[in-house]
Amino acid sequence: MSCQHLAEAGDAEPATTTECPDCVAVGNRDWVHLRSCLSCGHVGCCDSSVYQHATKHFESSGHPVMRSVEPGESWRWCYVDEEIG
Known part of the structure; x- marks a missing residue:
């Protein structure tokens, strides 16, 4: 994994x-x-949602990594490096 944010999330x-x-x-x-x-x-809601609250949270907090909380999904996303993990 090349993204330090994902590695240290x-x-x-x-x-x-x-x-x-x-x-x-x-x-x-x-x-x-x-x-x-x-x-x-x-x-927060995803970028396919009208308000895109997860991205807005990153923009206001600087917290770099989120994960899906949808059933059966376990991926994470780094907003800073735009990398999935």
Whole structure:
């Protein structure tokens, strides 16, 4: 693995696995997939969703790696190096 962020990613548990709290806060229930920050456990919706809360969390926090919290998926993504792991 060439990405140091993926190699050193944390293992914070997702705050939820059933909804995007940021979408719920603005009255939206139409997220596509959920992603969880491995630094702090924040859960946000994916880039296929209208609000793209997972990416917005990276942009505001600088936390580099998220993972899918979708059933059967175990991949991670580094926003900094744009690498999957």
